Amino acid sequence: MTTRILTGITTTGTPHLGNYAGAIRPAIVASRAADADSFYFLADYHALIKCDDPLRIQRSRLEIAATWLACGLDPDKVTFYRQSDIPEIPELTWLLTCVTAKGLLNRAHAYKASVDKNVAAGEDPDAGVTMGLYSYPVLMAADILMFNAHRVPVGRDQIQHVEMARDIAQRFNHLFGAGKEFFALPEALIEETVATLPGLDGRKMSKSYDNTIPLFGTSKQLKDAVNRIVTDSRQPGEPKDPDNAHLFTLYQAFATPEQAAVFRADLLDGLAWGEAKQRLFQLLEAELGEAREHYIALISRPDDIEDILLTGAAKARKIATPFLGELREAVGLRSLSAQAGAGKVKKKADKRARFVSFREEDGSFRFRFLAADGTQLLLSKAFMDPKAAGQMTQRLQAEADTLELQPGDAQFTVGLKGEVIAQSPSFDTMEEQQQAMSTLRKALAELVAE
Ligand code: TRP
Numbered sequence: 001m002t003t004r005i006l007t008g009i010t011t012t013g014t015p016h017l018g019n020y021a022g023a024i025r026p027a028i029v030a031s032r033a034a035d036a037d038s039f040y041f042l043a044d045y046h047a048l049i050k051c052d053d054p055l056r057i058q059r060s061r062l063e064i065a066a067t068w069l070a071c072g073l074d075p076d077k078v079t080f081y082r083q084s085d086i087p088e089i090p091e092l093t094w095l096l097t098c099v100t101a102k103g104l105l106n107r108a109h110a111y112k113a114s115v116d117k118n119v120a121a122g123e124d125p126d127a128g129v130t131m132g133l134y135s136y137p138v139l140m141a142a143d144i145l146m147f148n149a150h151r152v153p154v155g156r157d158q159i160q161h162v163e164m165a166r167d168i169a170q171r172f173n174h175l176f177g178a179g180k181e182f183f184a185l186p187e188a189l190i191e192e193t194v195a196t197l198p199g200l201d202g203r204k205m206s207k208s209y210d211n212t213i214p215l216f217g218t219s220k221q222l223k224d225a226v227n228r229i230v231t232d233s234r235q236p237g238e239p240k241d242p243d244n245a246h247l248f249t250l251y252q253a254f255a256t257p258e259q260a261a262v263f264r265a266d267l268l269d270g271l272a273w274g275e276a277k278q279r280l281f282q283l284l285e286a287e288l289g290e291a292r293e294h295y296i297a298l299i300s301r302p303d304d305i306e307d308i309l310l311t312g313a314a315k316a317r318k319i320a321t322p323f324l325g326e327l328r329e330a331v332g333l334r335s336l337s338a339q340a341g342a343g344k345v346k347k348k349a350d351k352r353a354r355f356v357s358f359r360e361e362d363g364s365f366r367f368r369f370l371a372a373d374g375t376q377l378l379l380s381k382a383f384m385d386p387k388a389a390g391q392m393t394q395r396l397q398a399e400a401d402t403l404e405l406q407p408g409d410a411q412f413t414v415g416l417k418g419e420v421i422a423q424s425p426s427f428d429t430m431e432e433q434q435q436a437m438s439t440l441r442k443a444l445a446e447l448v449a450e
Contacts, residue, residue, distance in 0.1 A: 002035050006149035008043035011060040012051045015067045016212035018197040018205030021253050031078045038078040045083050049132040065305050070295035085313035088320035093142040099171045141165035145183045153189040162188035176330040198246035216295045226281045236272035353443035355393040365389040377440050378422040400444045
């Protein structure tokens with residue numbers, strides 16, 4: 001059985017070396033496994049939550065798409081698309097929103113962190129919190145459940161979101177599944193072996209620490225960044241401690257075990273930091289040089305990337321569109337005409353004769369008796385109040401057997417116990433009058449029988 005792997009990349013920045021080692025490279029390797037069915041997408045709706053700069057969103061979508069393709073993602077083998085090209089995702093988000101407990105979202109880390117910060121600053125707890133931030137986990141659940149992903153490779157900070165997606169999926173299955181499990185329950189996949197890369201200063205490489213090494217900058221930018229890696233003050237010839245040098249950690253993340261062993265021995269042997277940096281630079285150039293060329297070529301042809309993404313979206317929607325149809329059906333958003341039940345009710349209503357009351361301009365009340373096809377069978381006399389008119393329609397049915405039908409010149413009258421209570425329309429011939437009388441009796445009998 002194939003395992004469906006799905007992950008999203010929020011499009012707010014430019015990928016750096018940490019993203020590459022921690023997410024992009026392992027995801028591409030995983031996508032090549034024979035039994036893998038991978039869905040990788042640009043989470044650009046999520047980007048809107050964090051960023052209100054349209055140019056940055058636009059640029060980031062292009063750069064991230066180009067990065068994944070340049071690093072070897074094969075769009076024929078995986079499904080590679082933009083979240084915002086799949087209208088079924090926001091639609092599913094709403095269906096899920098309606099079964100998601102508010103209390104669950106109150107406990108989301110990202111939201112809680114904002115609240116804690118506000119409280120500490122003496123502000124309103126929800127200051128600056130948008131509904132986008134608050135509902136972020138529901139949108140993410142829709143991303144995952146839309147394609148019934150089994151495994152979701154994410155960073156540790158996202159584990160809670162995947163667990164919420166499970167909760168929401170279970171709740172939906174329970175409420176609407178009627179024995180059928182609409183959603184598979186997803187699991188977060190944390191790559192224990194993937195190193196969290198240290199940045200220039202030794203803390204986790206992250207844009208928010210401003211300590212990143214660009215992935216596809218120029219060769220010179222790469223060299224400059226490597227030269228800014230912080231080291232201790234040991235002089236050339238002095239033994240270095242590889243296990244306490246993040247420069248070594250960075251090297252190790254891209255080297256073969258043999259290369260790393262040689263580097264380690266040389267550091268212990270007193271390799272100068274300047275020389276060590278030169279070697280790291282060369283290693284990174286070897287790993288990234290070719291992909292960088294590819295990246296530059298891709299970035300200069302945005303139309304080609306657009307085509308690839310739209311093709312990916314069409315592939316994704318082949319799954320999303322019919323599945324969402326099923327889900328709409330499950331919650332009751334159904335076509336009216338396709339339902340046997342509703343069809344029957346409609347037919348019955350159509351075929352039925354009926355009384356219709358109305359008010360005259362002089363304030364009195366009358367009713368008409370209409371055949372199923374809407375032709376008028378009777379017009380009642382005037383009543384002073386609507387209740388009396390209503391009672392008479394009841395009597396017409398209850399005493400249908402004793403109605404006194406009296407033919408006239410052009411029309412017939414209907415009496416009850418000697419009192420004329422209604423008259424028919426006018427007819428040209430006596431035959432038509434007779435015909436209309438029997439139609440009337442039949443219509444009343446049918447109505448009574450129901
Ligand atoms: N929230 C994720 C992040 O910031 C990105 C993301 C959006 C995602 N939707 C997803 C990841 C679905 C996995 C599955 O990293």
